[in-house]
Amino acid sequence: MSTANGRGAGVAAPAPAAALAPAAALADLDISRAWLVDPASGREGPGEIVVTDGIIEAVTWLEGADSEGIDAGGVIVAPGFLDLHVHFREPGDEDAETVATGLAAAAHGGFTTVCVMPNTTPALDEPSVLARIHDAATASGSPVVLLALGAVSMGRTGEQLALLGELADAGVVGFSDDGAPVRSAALLRNALVYAGMLGLPIVDHPEDATLTEGSEANEGLVATVLGLRGWPGSAEATAVGRDIAILADVVRDAPAVRLHLTHLSTAASLALVRQAKRVGLPVTCDVTPHHLALTDAWVAGVRRWSWESIVSDGAAGDPWRDGSIVAPPFDPSLRVNPPLRAAEDAMACLAALVDGTADAIATDHAPHAAVDKAVEFGLAASGISGIETALGIVLAAVDAGRLTLSTAIAALTTGPARVLGARAARGSWPRGLVEGAPADLVVFDRSQRWTVNADALASKGKNSPLLGRSLPGRVILTVAGGRIAYEAPEA
Amino acid sequence: MNAAADPALFAPDDAADPNEPDRTLAANAAPAGRWTHQHLLDVDVLTTDDLDLIMQTTATMAQVLTRPIPKVPALRGWGVTILFYEASTRTRVSFEVAAKNLSADVVNIAAASSSVSKGESLIDTIRTVEALGARMLVLRHATSGAPYLAAEHFSGSVLNGGDGWHAHPTQALLDLYTLRTRLPGGIVAGRKVVILGDVMHSRVARSNLWSLTAAGADVWLCGPATLLRGFDAWAAAGVAGSRRFTVTSDLPAALRDADVVMALRIQRERMASGLLPSLREYAARFGLTRERMALARPDALVMHPGPMNEGVEIAPDVATGRQSVITEQVANGVAVRMAVLYLLAGARDSAATRESAATRESAGARDSAGARDSAGARDSAGRAAAE
The missing domain is CATH 3.40.50.1370 (Aspartate/ornithine carbamoyltransferase)
Structure with missing residues (x-):
């Protein structure tokens, strides 16, 4: 604490440097009569689960009279979620988030493993930055597992390969220049082959920057009416097309290559991935919760979920006609890259989860300091603080019948685990409700709603367009690696 | 009910002594009975009734402009700040002349560059302008939507003087x-x-x-x-x-x-x-x-x-x-801006109107012409007359 003399008085004792938080307590649970969802075994139904000293002692599936009165609308137990795409901003932008606050936010959202992106300052392009991040994770005391992607290029400038081999040895689970695409086709080609040799995927953020210079909002009716610079869907599809063409080219010589495309947001780019998977290319992709459920109409002041905007012929209604505008336009919390798209694109993202084109839901959790968002829409930092609202959004889609519960949970657990492959096998592998394994699970109650507000978010980034909104599925308990990562206060 | 036609407010100002205290907006009892918007940010929220009212009020202002001394005291004592983040002569001068014709106290701020490169955020600038006494803010900005951000942080009225590609309502x-x-x-x-x-x-x-x-x-x-x-x-x-x-x-x-x-x-x-x-x-x-x-x-x-x-x-x-x-467009620009400033001041003159208008604006009510004519507006008329 500062003294009355203030900082610099030279007498105040320094705070103990990097005090280690105490390790989280081992979980002891006896959950009877819940709805268990276990994508690893493909099983879902009424059951009981007992955890002793952090180890799953018993998983009992209930049948007949024992299962009566238990349904999927109440307490759910599922494996802990894995987020392929988060920004924890440390090192370099600790005003927006730190590893410790990011991990706390993850636990609050039901996530027990997260994968941080390398667009820190300095970039995660060599092992010492990774060591620093791991130290921060250890110091936080959080049992949530922090995985990291290394940069593809030095300083993420797209010119020279980062120290891929050294980063792999240090434990990164893939490479990405996220925030930007891998700039040149030639560099991507080399990176895919080299990372393939290391057994790791390249995670690309597909965007043709020549089509998005100055872009503010999805090119379409909303951007036209509001006078915002259009961000064409083709900027994503052309980049996805480029990446897939290169992948098809190199896979012949380097069969271990893997390409993961993150935060796909348009029907056209998902169609390209669908086609590429059909011909057997090693490509995977994820979609974000906000691209599933929010649309560009939110920028105009609409606050309906994407599926509520769809009128009879499968197209979105006109918000200026149907009276759905309920908030002021130009809310900077809605500025995000890629931009919120049309409702038809959101429907395509949902459909891609259903048919397996999309392998995972990843949050692209992008916290920002208030000062970077409390500005004009077009000048606001891009990104949504989303790791704590992901489950609620996804459950809203489940409630609306747009996803099954098992598809949704798989896209948060086994789906992203498959994307990372065996290299992600750290502590919590396999991701399932398996007797004898350390408990790695989330307990949430679909019958309980919670209201998103700044105080309710553990993240430093309060830049959520859902502030003030009530979401289904309050998280009751998150257990990571046998330890309690988050426990809801008594209701 | 036609605010624009009220003759008292628009009596020639040549007889007016600047020190004479009684010729305020309220004393002239010209409530903007049908006008309840706190801000003018875009044309999209204006109903046809709103447009008619603006046109009628503009016609009155145009008459004022034909007088030897085209000045009325409607906004005497009102601080109007004109904050332009983009180069402009025509619109800026037009607003300035309009505000001065209504006897407002006008402050002009030409911010050469964007708020960000200047180092001060738009919100900070808005708060500063308000602390310096502005009750109305005319904002020109290169970024679409900037006036909506300003309106959220300014307790007076924001007039959009042009934002990006989005809107130029006046x-x-x-x-x-x-x-x-x-x-x-x-x-x-x-x-x-x-x-x-x-x-x-x-x-x-x-x-x-x-x-x-x-x-x-x-x-x-x-x-x-x-x-x-x-x-x-x-x-x-x-x-x-x-x-x-x-x-x-x-x-x-x-x-x-x-x-x-x-x-x-x-x-x-x-x-x-x-x-x-x-x-x-x-x-x-x-x-x-x-x-x-x-x-x-x-x-x-x-x-x-x-x-x-x-x-x-x-x-x-x-x-x-x-x-x-x-x-003629240029000349009419002065009359229309006088009309809008006047109507916004009238709407601001009643706390009841202000609150109800703020609620509606923030809810983005776009087609509630009926609701706008309801209790809040009647209250404002009554209050203004009583004062």
């Missing part, structure tokens, strides 16, 4: 007023109005699209296809989801039998960004020349929001010719 209102005074019978409905040029980047085109379609005009947007991007989809949906307009690059089709042709400024940056091959080619294909105007009705009006590139989007002889109402 320009649209002065254009509408010009048409009402110049078209036969003052009838805009059914008239063919062509907006010609760089539609995509034009806040003038967007705001006019709202107001002119609301007035029932047959609006045609015409220009090079690269500068019409996105507008076909809007035309298919219609303004407010129903009011149709036409988008075309076929200039003769657009001009044929037009009643009004409004040329837009073309900017050199459009060449740099690859949207146009050259200014010469633009002038050759889309420049508004005397020969092309011959396709329109003989008495068709020529308009331009200014500033003009004569010889590019409009030929000099058309700009200054018999059909041109371009200088």
